[in-house]
Each structure stands twice: as C-alpha cells, then as structure tokens.
Amino acid sequence: MTANTIFKKLGTLRFDLGPACVGMFATLPQAVAYGLIALYPLGPKWASFGIAASIGSAILFGVISGFLGSNRFLISGPRAVTALVLASAIHIALDRGSSPADALVIAFAAVFGAGIFQLIAGTLRLGHAVSYVPDPVLSGFVNASAILVILGTIPTALGSTASSIAGLFENHDGNIIAFALVVSGMTVLGHFAAGNRIRFMPAATCGLIVGTAVYYIGVSFFPLPKAPLVGIIEISSLWHKPILFDISSIINTLVDNIDIALASALTIGLLASFDTVISSRAVDSRTGQHSNVNAELRLHGILNAVMGFIGFLPGSGALSRSLAIVDAKARTRTANAGSAIIFALSLIIFAPVVAALPLWATAGMLIAVALQAIDRMTIDKAWKLITKRQLYQRVILGDVLIGIFVVGVALLFDLAMAVCAGVLVSVVLFVLGMSKSPVRRSYRGSRVHSRILRKATSIQWLEKEGDRIGIIELQGALFFGSCARLRSEALHLLENGVEYLILDFRHATSIDSTGAATLRALHLHCLKSGKQLFISYIEPEHRIGRLQNNNDNPDHPSNHRHGKIQPRWIWLTLYANGVIQTLGKKNFFDDTDTALGHCEELLLRRFGKQSHSGRRGLFANSLLLKGMTREQIATLGRMTKRQRFAKGDIVFSQDDECDRAYFLVYGRVDVLINVPGTARKKRINTFTEGTMFGEFAVLDGAPRSATIIATTNTLCLSIERTEFTTLRKAHQDVVTILLLNLSKVFAGRLRLANIMMSELEQ
Numbered sequence: 001m002t003a004n005t006i007f008k009k010l011g012t013l014r015f016d017l018g019p020a021c022v023g024m025f026a027t028l029p030q031a032v033a034y035g036l037i038a039l040y041p042l043g044p045k046w047a048s049f050g051i052a053a054s055i056g057s058a059i060l061f062g063v064i065s066g067f068l069g070s071n072r073f074l075i076s077g078p079r080a081v082t083a084l085v086l087a088s089a090i091h092i093a094l095d096r097g098s099s100p101a102d103a104l105v106i107a108f109a110a111v112f113g114a115g116i117f118q119l120i121a122g123t124l125r126l127g128h129a130v131s132y133v134p135d136p137v138l139s140g141f142v143n144a145s146a147i148l149v150i151l152g153t154i155p156t157a158l159g160s161t162a163s164s165i166a167g168l169f170e171n172h173d174g175n176i177i178a179f180a181l182v183v184s185g186m187t188v189l190g191h192f193a194a195g196n197r198i199r200f201m202p203a204a205t206c207g208l209i210v211g212t213a214v215y216y217i218g219v220s221f222f223p224l225p226k227a228p229l230v231g232i233i234e235i236s237s238l239w240h241k242p243i244l245f246d247i248s249s250i251i252n253t254l255v256d257n258i259d260i261a262l263a264s265a266l267t268i269g270l271l272a273s274f275d276t277v278i279s280s281r282a283v284d285s286r287t288g289q290h291s292n293v294n295a296e297l298r299l300h301g302i303l304n305a306v307m308g309f310i311g312f313l314p315g316s317g318a319l320s321r322s323l324a325i326v327d328a329k330a331r332t333r334t335a336n337a338g339s340a341i342i343f344a345l346s347l348i349i350f351a352p353v354v355a356a357l358p359l360w361a362t363a364g365m366l367i368a369v370a371l372q373a374i375d376r377m378t379i380d381k382a383w384k385l386i387t388k389r390q391l392y393q394r395v396i397l398g399d400v401l402i403g404i405f406v407v408g409v410a411l412l413f414d415l416a417m418a419v420c421a422g423v424l425v426s427v428v429l430f431v432l433g434m435s436k437s438p439v440r441r442s443y444r445g446s447r448v449h450s451r452i453l454r455k456a457t458s459i460q461w462l463e464k465e466g467d468r469i470g471i472i473e474l475q476g477a478l479f480f481g482s483c484a485r486l487r488s489e490a491l492h493l494l495e496n497g498v499e500y501l502i503l504d505f506r507h508a509t510s511i512d513s514t515g516a517a518t519l520r521a522l523h524l525h526c527l528k529s530g531k532q533l534f535i536s537y538i539e540p541e542h543r544i545g546r547l548q549n550n551n552d553n554p555d556h557p558s559n560h561r562h563g564k565i566q567p568r569w570i571w572l573t574l575y576a577n578g579v580i581q582t583l584g585k586k587n588f589f590d591d592t593d594t595a596l597g598h599c600e601e602l603l604l605r606r607f608g609k610q611s612h613s614g615r616r617g618l619f620a621n622s623l624l625l626k627g628m629t630r631e632q633i634a635t636l637g638r639m640t641k642r643q644r645f646a647k648g649d650i651v652f653s654q655d656d657e658c659d660r661a662y663f664l665v666y667g668r669v670d671v672l673i674n675v676p677g678t679a680r681k682k683r684i685n686t687f688t689e690g691t692m693f694g695e696f697a698v699l700d701g702a703p704r705s706a707t708i709i710a711t712t713n714t715l716c717l718s719i720e721r722t723e724f725t726t727l728r729k730a731h732q733d734v735v736t737i738l739l740l741n742l743s744k745v746f747a748g749r750l751r752l753a754n755i756m757m758s759e760l761e762q
Contacts, residue, residue: 016335019328023075023321023339024346030321031058031078031343032354033204033369036362038083038107038313040152041091042100044228044359051230051354054078054313059344061303061315066337068299071280071291075321075336076300078313080373081141081271084149086111086313088410089264091152093257104311105253106261108243112308113265118273119301127277127293136399137422139375140406141267144418146370147407153370157184157363159227179224180360187211187364188371207368211361227358243311263420268304272316276300279317286326378403402426437485438478440507442493445469445500450597451683452668455690462600465607469599470498471592475507478515486515490522499531500599504592506537511570516577523583533583534599536592540585541568541575597686624663624692624741632734639727640717645669651708651716652694658704660718661695664688667714672707681707695742 035054039046058077065076086107093103121127151165159180160168168176190210194203218224244250254261277293284291296317304314325335381400384390402425410418446466449459470493478486493501503519519535526533574580580588589595625633640663645651651662654674664687671685671693684706687693693708701721719727728735 016331016338019325019330019335020338020342023325023328023335024342027058027062027075027077027321027339027343028205028346028350030080030204030318031055032357032362033365034078034080034083034313036366037080037149037369038078038086039090040149040156040366041087041094042103044156046100047230047359047362048355053311054083055343055347056310057307057312057315059340060310060312061307062340062343063337064303065299065315066333066340069291069333069336070293070295070299071283071289071317072333073283073287073289073322073326073330073336074276074280074291074296074317075325075339076276076303076317077315077321077340079272079275079316079318080369081275082114082268082314082316084146084373085264085268085271087152088148089260091148092260096257096260098253098257102253102257104243105250106257107264108308108311109250109254109261110264110268110308111312111314112244112305113261114268114272114314115301115303115305115308117265117269117301118297118304121269121273122294122297122299122301125294127273127297136378136402137406137426139378140403140422141271141410141418143374143378143403144407144410146373148410149370150367153363153366156359157181157367159225159360177225179218180227183211183215183218183227183358183360184364184367186214187361188368191365191368191372203372204365204369208357208361208365211364212357215358215361227360230355230357230359230362242309244309263417268314272300272304272314273297275319276317279319279322282319283317283322283326286323375403436476436482437489438474438476438482438508439486439489440473440475442470442472442489444498445471445596445599445603448596450593450600450686452597452600452686452688453691453693454600454688458604458688458690461607462603465603466600467497468499468603469502469596470494470500471502471504471596473504473507473592477510477512478508478518479510479512480514483514483518487518487522491525494526494529494531500534500602501526501531502534502536502592502595502599504536505570506592508537508570511573513573513577516574516579519574519579520577520582523579523587532587532599532602534587534589534595535583536589536595538570538574538588539568539590540588541571624738624745626741627737628734632731632737635731636719636727636734636738637717639723640719643716643718645710645714645716647710647712649710649714651710652704654704654707656704658694658696658701658721660720661692661724662708663692663717664690665715665717667710667712667716669693669708669710669714672709673705674707686711692742692745 031054032051035051036047037050038054039050042050062075062077065074069076089107089110090103093106094100098106154165155161155168157180158168159177160175187207187210189207191203191207193210194206215227219226276296280291280293280296283289300316307314321339322336325339328335330336378400381390381396382404385393385397385400390396402422405425406418406422409421444467446463446469448471449462449466454462472486472489472493474486476482490501490503501522519533523533571580589598625636628636643662645667651669654672666689668689669687670683671687672681672683674680675682687708694704696702696705724735
C-alpha cells in the first residue's frame, strides 16, 4: 500500500468520524431504553443486567454487521419491538412459575431460534417474503406490546413495589408515591415536548434528562423520598458466561416451555427480518445503492444466534440510527462500524451517568417510548369508524378488527399466541375475501354470437336455438374457497338447456388443484349427459419438457432475473392435475370467440343447418337480391366475375385501393386489422357463404380498412366499381333495390352488434 493510498484512507476516516459520533449519540439512549424494556418483568434489580445485554448487543452486533453487512450504511442492533417480544416471553415464563434464571434461558433460546430462522430465510432467498406478514397483525402486535410495557411499567412509575397493576389494588397500604408520579410524568412530558423540536438529541434522551433533573432537584432541596437507581454497569460484566452454555440445563428448562420459545423465536425472527428488509430498502433509496437483503438476513441470522447463545438482546436494522449517519454525510462503512466502536469507548465516560439514573425516570421513558410505538394509523382508522367520518367503512373495518383482536388476545393470553391468532384470522379473512364468486358473468349464445358473419338464415336460427350454448366468464382466483360457486353456476346452466358450455379464463388470475378437480368433474358430468365443455383464454405451455430440465428450472432466480422463462402457471397446474389430458387439447381455444364459433358450427351441423359448399342458387336467393326479378338478377350476374382463392390467399390488404366488392359463394374468409406499433394482425370477423364484403368500395372508394384472407378454399363473385357505375346509369331500378337491400343488411348487422354490446356490458 502506497503512502498516497494510506493518506487517502485516513482522509476518508476523518470525514466518517463525525457521522460515527452521531451514530453513537443515537445509539446510547436507545440501548439503555431497550435493555430496560426487555427485562422489565424481572423487576428493578435486573435493570442493570438488561442494559448490559442491550449495550453488548449494540457493540458486538453493530461492529460485525457494520464491517460485513451488505448495506454499508445500515446500522444494526437492539430494537424496541424485539425487546418487547423478549419481555413478553420472560413475563409468560414467570407466570408459569419459572425462576428468573429459567425465564432468561427460555427468552434467549428464543433469540437463538430467531437467528436460525433468519439464517434459513436468507439461505432460501426469502428476504422479500417476510413483508407478506399481514400489516394489521404487525400493527396489532406492536400496539399490544406497547400496552403491555405500559401496564407493566406503571407500578414503577408510581413508586410502588407491586409487580403488576393488579398488585396496586391488592396492596391496601397505598404505597403510591406522588413524587414518583411527578418524576415519571415529567419524563413523559419532556419526551413528547422535545419531539421533532430538538434535532441534535433523541426525544427519549430529552425526556430522561428532564425527569432526572426534576428528581435530583426535588431530593436536593426538599425532603422527598428517594428512588432506586439503575446502578453501576461494569464493562467487564458484559462478557459473562454464555446463557445457553449448559445444554442439559437448557433442555430441562425448555421441555415444559417449548411453546413459549418457539412462538417467540418465530415472532422475533419475523419482526427482525421485516425490520431489516424495510430499513435496508429505505437506506438504499436514500443513498442510491443496491444491497442484497438475503445476504443481510444470513449475516443477521448468524449474529442473532450468537446473541442468544451469549445472552444479548436480538438485533435488526435500525432505520433511525442509519439515517442519522447518512444525513451526517457518511462516506464509507467505517462510519457504521465506527459508531459501535465509539459507543463502546464512550461507556467509560457515560457509565456513571447511567448508574445515577432514577428508575422512576426510566419508567417514564419506557412509557413514553411505548406510547410513541403505538401505531397511529390504526388509532386514526378506529377513530374514523367511531366518529363515522370514513365514507366507506368496510375498507378499513377488517384492519381495525384484526388489530383489536390481536391486542385482545395479547392482553388475555400472550403476545406469541396473539401473533399466531392474528395471522390465522388474517388468512381466514383473506380466504373469505377471495371466496367471492369467481363467476364474472354468464350469458347464452342466443344473444351473443361469434364474429363469424353468417348468412341471415343461420343467424336467425342461432338466435332461436343459441340458448343451447352457455358462456361463463371467470375472474380472480379459482381455488378451494371459490370453486363451489363455479360448480353451482355451471350445473345450473347445464340443467337448464345448455349443451355446449364455455369457461372463459380471460380474467382469471390463478387456479389450484381444487379448481382443476372442479374442471375435471364438470367435464365428466358433461360426458355422462351427452354435453361438451370447452375452455378459452388459457395460454398453453409448450415447454413442459424444457421446464423440467434442471438447467431451465422456472423457480431458479436467474431465469426470472434474465427473463429466460416465464411459465404459464394455469396451464401447468391443469397439466399436473390431469385436466389437459382428460379434456384433450382440442377442447382448449385461444379465445372465447373462436370457442363460440366452434360451438355454433356444432349446433348448425347437428340440426342440419350448416352450409353446403357450392350450393346452387345461393347468390340468387340471398337477401342482397331480395325483390329482384329474374331479368334483374341476370343483369347483375353478367357484370360479376368469378374469383377463386386457395386457403391462405389474401383477397385484399388493409390500405389497398378499393376497386371491387365481393359476394362469398362458398368458403370462409377472416377479417384482420393491423395492430398499431406492431407487426401483428387481429381478427375482428369471419365471413361465411352468403355474405358480402368490401361493399364500401362501390360506395365511397376509400382505402381498404382491413385485410381479408381466405381460411378455406373460397369462391367469390365480385363486381368492379366501374361496373357498378355503369349499372347505376343503365339499370337504375336494379341499383335502387340493391342499395335498399344493402341498407337492410347493414341495419341487421348494427342491430346484432347493439344486442351483443348490450349483453356484454351487463
């Protein structure tokens, strides 16, 4: 390393020294507060141990994550919510009769388990999945934790020796100290008065200073009762014998309390992971960097396992401390790790100050921190419901009820059970919400026809017998909670005259194995009753063999990242559950119009109403020539030209010059339009025998508005525009009847389009 490089690094360190000091000042009061929160159920005599456990975590967790973390500006260490869970675990263990030592073993075993949970989550790349925990459950948990801290701290804030609020009422000596209430109350007032007004010092520190000042002024000048103090924190005591060192003792302790340890481990793991992921994203957005949250989770998992083994508080990303060094212009990760190192050095200076803090003031600080932790949005939502200021109350009612439910379970039982119950209720409510009818709407083929433009007699017959065709449009998720409604609607149609049933999946988002089984059952029901089931808008997956290749695993993150494979999950689910094999690919159509046209053909063929190729007299008997005499028809026929087109031939293209109109004698042609901005074409209609197309050529002469392509061998009669002009001059009577019949054809098409549009808008 050259001298210039060394001086450059030293210069960078100089710029990071200030932000590191800012991080230290942000860490100190929080480390004290979280240590008091975590061990408050054990009573005042354990306060120094709790602060030591929190300080040790802030130093060890902060230094290692600062140097090795993926996000170089994310300060990590003890956090309020995880300290609350730890306190809850200790409180539950004590209620069951455990000793303080056993309660600590249970709590730190939960921290160890949380670390293992985070390590597994990071290894399985579930960093973003932790945000799937329902927000109402998290807010309800935080609110319940805050309320429990407040309830547990009130006796100390009142100067009572009672261990709980119930003890206050049981104690008839009335040993509530008014001065203790003044000190704790002034601490709370100082905390909220500082708020955002004092930016160079955290509000908790301001409140603690106010309460402590009130206490020492009171005892110095007046004969007021004295409070118990936090006590001396020996730096050497941080590195005590690991809590989880004696394996046999741990197993004996956990046998009867494994539920507390596991539930608390899951809760701490989820909350710590959520905190880390959200904080890391926020820091990334502020600094413009891109960190690997899964790598961060793996590191935090290892560190939390170590914290649990040693007996330190669990750690996670701390957004407030991280943004403090970012706002202080930190340049490298040295500011991050340096804040923990300077914090460790500062303990020599501030240890006597911490030791002299009165517990009445620290109780007030805990109450203020807990009050500030309560989710204000939930309170606002609840207030809007109570005052009826929310226009549509149902949009927030579920969130409020889940939050209240979680708080209620936590107060009646414990936090771990509250989280589990809250997640369960959220899942149930989600299922109920998703269980709305998957049937978007249903209609019959008598009112809505395919885009195949048939001759008038066929259309009239379809209007009469089209009720034999039924279409059900699906929406949302077709899963175990919604399949019953689809089955009910489908059976209703099949039992009321529908013989050809089409299921439209255009608006469906997903399907599970229960949904696949429902489709298979409907198909078998149709087979038994001589009916048919068709499915549209499910894009087939032609790469099943390729997807099974390990090198092209669709779940492999690199394939998603680079866009190599995007599996068609609905088709794959149906394939895996045997639906594709049972129905056969011939019963699947790209769109509903094609499926509807296929059903119409089956219906027309079944009742002998289908078209016959080369049918004699088709031109003479068409609606286009209705009312003409033989001589007039012959006159018009002499001016037409017979044109044959093979399958795939283009009759004319969009934007071509109009020179003639066509009458389709037999065959079929598709009407295609160009999709703007692409090379694709979209089919908008299909013409069959007995229909006329391109007729605007003889009316306005504008360029062609669509492309016509033959889909079968086709025969047309065409008349040139010049011939039509000649006909109009020489045989005005023929032109008059022809234009009148054209108007009737246009009117019929418009009426049919209006009926279909009205039906589809329902």
